[in-house]
Amino acid sequence: MVMADKPQYRVIGTRPLRPDAIDKVTGRAQYGADTRQSGMLRGYVLRSPHAHANIRSIDTSKALAYPGVKAVITAADFCLPGQTVADLPDLTTNILAGSKVYYHGQAVAAVAAISDEVAREAARLIDVDYEVLQPVLDVREAMLPGAPVLHEAMRTRTPEGPGAEPSNIVAHAVVVFGDPEAALADCDVVVEGDFSTRMVHQGYIEPQAATAMWNPDGQVTIWTAHQGSFPARQATATILNHPSSKIKVVLTEIGGGFGGKIAVYLEPVAAMLSKKTGHPVKLQMDRVDVFEGTGPTPGTSIRAKLGATKDGNFKVYMADMAYENGAYAGTAANYATMVATACYDIEHVRLDGYDVVVNKPRTQDYRAPSSPAAAFAMEQLVDQMAEKLNMDPEKLRLQNSSREGTRGSMGMPFARIGHEEIVQAALDSDHYNSPLEGPNRGRGTASGYWFNVGLRSSVNVTVQPDGTVALSVGSTDLSGTRTSLAMQLAETIGVDFEDVKAAVVDTDSVGYNDVTAGSRVTFGTGMATYEAGKNLIAAMKERLATTWNVPADDIQFEAGKFSSPDGSKSGTFKEIAQLVVGRGPGLTVSGSVNAGFLQGGGFAHHIVDVEVDPDTGKVQILRYTAIQDVGTAIHPAYVEGQLQGGAVQGIGWALNEEYFYDDNGRMLNSSFLDYRMPTTLDVPMIDTILVEVPNPLHPYGVRGVGEPPIVPPLAAIANAVAHATGVRQYQLPMSPRRILQTTGKIEE
Amino acid sequence: MSKHHVITRINGEQVEFLTDPGTSLLSALRDQLGLTGSKEGCNNGNCGACNVVLNGELVNSCCVLAVEINGAELTTIEGVADGDNLHPLQQSFINDAALQCGICTPGFIVAAKALLEREPDADEARIRHWLAGNLCRCTGYDKIVQAVLDAAPEMRAAARA
Ligand code: FES
Ligand code: FES
Numbered sequence: 054m055v056m057a058d059k060p061q062y063r064v065i066g067t068r069p070l071r072p073d074a075i076d077k078v079t080g081r082a083q084y085g086a087d088t089r090q091s092g093m094l095r096g097y098v099l100r101s102p103h104a105h106a107n108i109r110s111i112d113t114s115k116a117l118a119y120p121g122v123k124a125v126i127t128a129a130d131f132c133l134p135g136q137t138v139a140d141l142p143d144l145t146t147n148i149l150a151g152s153k154v155y156y157h158g159q160a161v162a163a164v165a166a167i168s169d170e171v172a173r174e175a176a177r178l179i180d181v182d183y184e185v186l187q188p189v190l191d192v193r194e195a196m197l198p199g200a201p202v203l204h205e206a207m208r209t210r211t212p213e214g215p216g217a218e219p220s221n222i223v224a225h226a227v228v229v230f231g232d233p234e235a236a237l238a239d240c241d242v243v244v245e246g247d248f249s250t251r252m253v254h255q256g257y258i259e260p261q262a263a264t265a266m267w268n269p270d271g272q273v274t275i276w277t278a279h280q281g282s283f284p285a286r287q288a289t290a291t292i293l294n295h296p297s298s299k300i301k302v303v304l305t306e307i308g309g310g311f312g313g314k315i316a317v318y319l320e321p322v323a324a325m326l327s328k329k330t331g332h333p334v335k336l337q338m339d340r341v342d343v344f345e346g347t348g349p350t351p352g353t354s355i356r357a358k359l360g361a362t363k364d365g366n367f368k369v370y371m372a373d374m375a376y377e378n379g380a381y382a383g384t385a386a387n388y389a390t391m392v393a394t395a396c397y398d399i400e401h402v403r404l405d406g407y408d409v410v411v412n413k414p415r416t417q418d419y420r421a422p423s424s425p426a427a428a429f430a431m432e433q434l435v436d437q438m439a440e441k442l443n444m445d446p447e448k449l450r451l452q453n454s455s456r457e458g459t460r461g462s463m464g465m466p467f468a469r470i471g472h473e474e475i476v477q478a479a480l481d482s483d484h485y486n487s488p489l490e491g492p493n494r495g496r497g498t499a500s501g502y503w504f505n506v507g508l509r510s511s512v513n514v515t516v517q518p519d520g521t522v523a524l525s526v527g528s529t530d531l532s533g534t535r536t537s538l539a540m541q542l543a544e545t546i547g548v549d550f551e552d553v554k555a556a557v558v559d560t561d562s563v564g565y566n567d568v569t570a571g572s573r574v575t576f577g578t579g580m581a582t583y584e585a586g587k588n589l590i591a592a593m594k595e596r597l598a599t600t601w602n603v604p605a606d607d608i609q610f611e612a613g614k615f616s617s618p619d620g621s622k623s624g625t626f627k628e629i630a631q632l633v634v635g636r637g638p639g640l641t642v643s644g645s646v647n648a649g650f651l652q653g654g655g656f657a658h659h660i661v662d663v664e665v666d667p668d669t670g671k672v673q674i675l676r677y678t679a680i681q682d683v684g685t686a687i688h689p690a691y692v693e694g695q696l697q698g699g700a701v702q703g704i705g706w707a708l709n710e711e712y713f714y715d716d717n718g719r720m721l722n723s724s725f726l727d728y729r730m731p732t733t734l735d736v737p738m739i740d741t742i743l744v745e746v747p748n749p750l751h752p753y754g755v756r757g758v759g760e761p762p763i764v765p766p767l768a769a770i771a772n773a774v775a776h777a778t779g780v781r782q783y784q785l786p787m788s789p790r791r792i793l794q795t796t797g798k799i800e801e
Numbered sequence: 802m803s804k805h806h807v808i809t810r811i812n813g814e815q816v817e818f819l820t821d822p823g824t825s826l827l828s829a830l831r832d833q834l835g836l837t838g839s840k841e842g843c844n845n846g847n848c849g850a851c852n853v854v855l856n857g858e859l860v861n862s863c864c865v866l867a868v869e870i871n872g873a874e875l876t877t878i879e880g881v882a883d884g885d886n887l888h889p890l891q892q893s894f895i896n897d898a899a900l901q902c903g904i905c906t907p908g909f910i911v912a913a914k915a916l917l918e919r920e921p922d923a924d925e926a927r928i929r930h931w932l933a934g935n936l937c938r939c940t941g942y943d944k945i946v947q948a949v950l951d952a953a954p955e956m957r958a959a960a961r962a
Contacts, residue, residue: 070895077903078891080838080878084904087837169832170821256938258842258850259904308840308904309938340843532901532939690898694940698901701941725847725936733929733942 059685059745063613064543065753068690069550071536073306082306085262085278090333093264094123096326097172098319098336099162099179100346101154104188104412104718105201108138108152108161108181115178116164121171124329125179127162131325133294143381145292147415148318154183155203155380156414157719158345160318165326165334188412188718192375193354195221195411203380203410223382223408228390230460231401236369240360244437248430250767250785251711252352252377254344255419256702256730259308261347262337265323269331273300273324278307280314280529281568282560292321300324303559310531311702312418315568316348344723348417349712351377351385353426359434365442367453369401370394372430376423378408379416388423393431395462395502396472396656397453402462412718418570420699421503421760425706425767429785432499432768436775446498446772447485450476450658461654463504471682471746472500472656478744484660484678494664494675497773501657501764505757506571507648507750510578511564514542514585514642518635520627522548522589524555526578527566532695532759534574537687538582541575541753545586547613547626564645572655572757575687576748577648583752585644592642593626596633653750657681657761659700663773670789670798672708672774678740679765684748684756696762697739703766705731711786809870811836812880820867827851829867830877838878838907842936849935852908852915853877859915861934878907881914889955890914890948899948901939909935913949921957925950 076082113125128138128149138151145151150161162179166172189195189203202219209216210224237243263277273295279285282302290297307314319336326334338346357372372393376385386406394402439446454473458466479485479498489496513525524542528534535555543550566578590610597615598605607618616623624632634640662675679696686692709729713722722728747754771782780795793799804819811834820829827844830836830853842848844863851862854876862877881888890910893899900906909932916923916931923931928949929942937945 068898071898074895074900074903075887077900077906078887078894078910079882080836080907082903083837084840086831086841089835169828170823257902257904258848258936258938259840259902260842306904307902308842309902311938339841340845533898690944691901694898694901694944697941697943698939699941702938724845725843726845730936730938731942732933732936733946734933736942738946739941739943 059747062544064540064550065685065687066689068688069536069540071533072554073535084259084306084308086337088264088276088305088335090264090266093333093335094165094167094330095169095172096163096165096323096334096336097169097176098160098322098342099176100342101150101157101159101161103154103183103185104157105186106154106183107186108150108154109184110182111162112180113162115180116175119171119175119178121167122164122175123332124165124326125162126325126329131292144288147381148292148321156412158342158414159380160346163322163326165330189221190411190413190714190718192352192377192409192411195409196375196407203412207382207410221410223378223410224387226387226390226406228402228404233369233371233401233403236401237358237360237371240368241363242438242441243358243360244434244441245358246430246434246783248355248357248783250353250426250429252349252413253419253706253710253712254349254728255311255313257309257311257313260338260340260343261314261319262335263319263323264333264335265320265327266333267324267327271299274303275300275320275324276303276305277320278305278314280310280531280570281566282527282529283565284315284568285317285320286560288317289321289324293324301559301561304529304557307529307531311420312422312570313347315570316417318347340725341723344728345720346414348379348415350419350422351416353377355426355430357430357434359438361438365444365449365452367397367399370399371403373405374427375407375409377411377413377416379413380410381415382410383408383416385416385423389427391463391504392424392502393427393462395654396455396500398455398459413712420702420763424501424503424764425703428499428501428764429767429771432765433771433781436497436772447476447480450500468653469746469749470654470656471744474744474746475656475658475680475682476500478680478742479658479660482660482678482742484676484740489662493667493777494662495773495775495777496660496662497769497771497776498658498660499765499768499772501761503572503655503760503764505576505652505655505760506573506650507577507652508567508573509647510566510581511643511645512578512581512585513563514589516630516634516640518631520630520635521552521554522546524553524582525558525563526555527558527560527563528574528578529569530557531569533688533691534578537575537691538578540687541579541582542586544753545583546589552627564643572759576652576751576755576757577646579755580646580648580751581644583644584646585642588642588644592640593629593633596637597629600633652757653748655682655756655758655761657765659765659769661769661773663770663777665774665777665792670792672770672787672792674704674736677737678742679762680742680744681758681761682744682746682756683758684751685745685754686743687755689743692743692758693741695758696741699759699762700739700766701731701736703763704736704770707767707770707785707787709786709788805868807868807871809873809875811875812877822866822868824867825863826865826867826870827862830862836877836879840904840907842904849908849912850905852911852935854911854915859912878911881910888914889952893948893952897944897948897951899940899944905935905937909937909945917953917956921953921960923953
């Protein structure tokens with residue numbers, strides 16, 4: 054669906070073939086684990102078998118003496134003179150534990166050796182003396198007085214200042230608009246629920262891998278599959294106490310991230326092993342390491358209420374939201390307060406967000422972090438409200454929808470957004486208007502929001518003698534952004550897509566780029582690319598001014614053509630480039646922006662039909678439609694792919710995925726067999742409807758599209774299951790067992 | 802530990818190497834033979850990123866020992882294209898935007914080729930059933946299944962020719 058006033062573009066909106074695809078379909082593309090350097094050693098990381106323990110001592114002598122071993126390191130190797138491991142910051146102890154381990158799978162020591170096998174064997178000889186402590190695994194239990202405390206120094210941050218006692222509650226964030234208590238008493242209808250979701254993993258197929266080489270002059274090179282070369286460089290520099298300008302990060306191709314490859318794990322360890330051995334060292338995780346030792350996304354407990362008038366006007370929303378941060382302080386619940394109410398215009402709001410540490414891995418972002426669980430609560434309450442009021446849930450959503458000028462959940466009014474448009478698109482869709490017949494079947498819908506970020510980006514554009522251009526990008530390309538950026542440059546400078554060659558370059562070769570996250574690259578790095586394109590045209594005009602002997606300011610550039618003021622001389626970009634660069638000195642320009650923190654918001658709305666087998670409890674997805682305001686779809690096929698991929702990750706989260714722990718805090722399902730992600734058999738084709746409401750904050754109207762599609766599925770499927778079975782689902786995952794329990798077929 | 806001598810054919814070429822008895826085929830391919838197109842996603846048979854065709858059968862190379870390929874005929878992702886000519890499946894994966902990060906792509910292409918070579922008329926249900934051993938976390942499978950459906954006619958034509 055296209056808005057009537059959509060501008061006409063030449064390249065944007067087409068579907069060119071991505072240039073990196075040939076390498077990827079032939080096996081030639083180099084990913085993190087494919088790095089090979091001359092004289093390279095292999096490393097192995099030893100991990101904690103305990104969820105919570107003090108480390109009394111670590112004896113590495115036997116491992117060091119093992120034939121073929123070149124170095125063994127622990128956190129002590131990262132201490133400055135006079136420091137002990139107990140003084141090391143969280144950033145460091147999460148990559149090699151200091152005086153304590155906080156989760157099963159936390160890295161404790163690392164070995165470099167002549168082969169992977171030797172490093173593994175030697176690691177078994179490392180003697181760690183643990184004093185095992187009681188772990189705390191449940192977010193609400195961790196908040197209780199008397200719970201085992203992870204960090205003695207932690208005091209809860211509250212609006213009134215820090216708490217007095219050690220606590221597992223990192224922070225209590227409070228957001229209030231209006232007078233929610235009084236408004237609740239005035240509501241005709243109130244629905245409420247006590248919702249919970251489990252810790253889940255991003256599930257990228259490529260395990261983390263990093264290779265480092267520390268030269269004797271202190272210059273360090275790191276090859277890694279990471280979501281941000283510059284943030285990885287900074288974190289590594291901080292951990293190593295080494296100047297970041299002496300570290301060069303070279304990005305390999307990356308096999309998925311979804312927020313899980315923003316933190317560093319292996320990079321500083323590989324660098325330290327390289328420093329000790331004088332050789333390049335490669336470290337790579339296996340799947341168990343990935344599940345147990347990287348950052349999954351929080352489990353949650355959300356108690357929420359929605360109040361409305363009898364004609365369906367939402368008046369008040371109140372939610373108490375506790376989010377697991379895992380082993381160290383995080384900001385997940387704080388994020389939840391920024392997104393929970395965004396889809397609707399609600400006058401009175403109270404949100405209490407609790408960030409809580411538990412003995413699980415330090416959590417990380419996962420696509421629209423914190424929003425899916427918040428929507429799991431909100432969107433089921435909206436569905437319940439529609440049932441109570443006997444209204445169509447889509448019409449109820451439309452009636453209460455946020456629009457331009459509505460107070461956003463962070464207090465500022467929204468710019469032009471497209472939530473109403475996507476709910477209307479659902480109402481008009483073939484899916485919503487097709488009857489769903491048959492027993493045990495139900496249809497569910499839900500909305501979702503992610504704020505999307507801008508941040509800092511920088512690119513370089515070099516003009517080649519033949520008039521084509523090379524675009525050097527510093528943002529990790531997770532899913533095709535080399536293409537979406539090249540398309541924006543081609544549009545800006547008026548050349549064909551095929552005349553722009555985009556590459557991801559290392560941290561020495563381009564200005565600063567923030568992490569690839571928050572759906573920001575096509576938006577923020579797109580703005581930098583647009584800037585570079587404008588700067589390039591200006592630089593070409595300067596050169597033309599001399600050649601044509603006219604003032605640069607009087608030269609026109611329109612529809613890909615330069616022309617002199619009197620129209621007597623003109624040429625396409627390529628022709629002029631051949632003239633002023635092909636026969637002149639080289640030309641490289643850059644574009645650098647700070648695109649701001651927020652980009653105006655992305656909204657998604659999903660429709661799903663399910664069938665629930667009453668005997669086995671299995672939920673089958675029969676039909677699925679993902680609708681989204683995508684701003685301007687630069688490459689529509691890639692945008693569809695984002696919607697489809699996000700929806701299927703959400704389906705997995707809703708139906709099967711969870712971290713499963715024993716009472717001692719050991720993860721029991723750290724394999725793809727037992728941590729069940731969706732396969733081809735679990736999902737149908739995912740239909741998409743792209744609604745384009747251009748984002749006024751971007752020159753081509755781009756909105757980030759990667760994150761919103763994981764937000765609605767949890768609630769949409771729960772609503773569908775509720776309609777199919779007559780039983781509300783307050784807890785994820787809606788596994789067969791859970792369905793049988795909640796429908797009374799088996800005991801809890 | 803004494804090494805074993807393996808003589809095999811990989812992508813049509815004779816290859817010889819020495820290996821420890823415990824080394825997996827995947828790690829021999831990647832670490833010893835420099836064929837890094839086969840990927841490791843799980844190392845225990847649950848993701849298909851390491852798929853190769855061994856004597857005509859689709860296998861997870863992480864679950865096969867390197868010594869087992871002595872005397873065998875092996876095709877890896879590096880052997881799917883015919884020189885500069887991409888295989889119809891490779892071309893349809895590109896045309897249909899069936900890859901995002903691409904780490905799963907070699908496995909999917911090797912697996913889909915094995916299916917279409919024996920069942921060129923496979924329909925969507927059959928394709929989904931066959932590919933259930935290959936995980937992709939980026940695409941939601943829609944465009945992958947479509948790419949396999951789209952490559953089938955060309956493979957049928959090739960089979961008849
Ligand atoms: S690496 Fe072999 S099946 Fe996953
Ligand atoms: S394209 Fe990334 S896992 Fe399939």
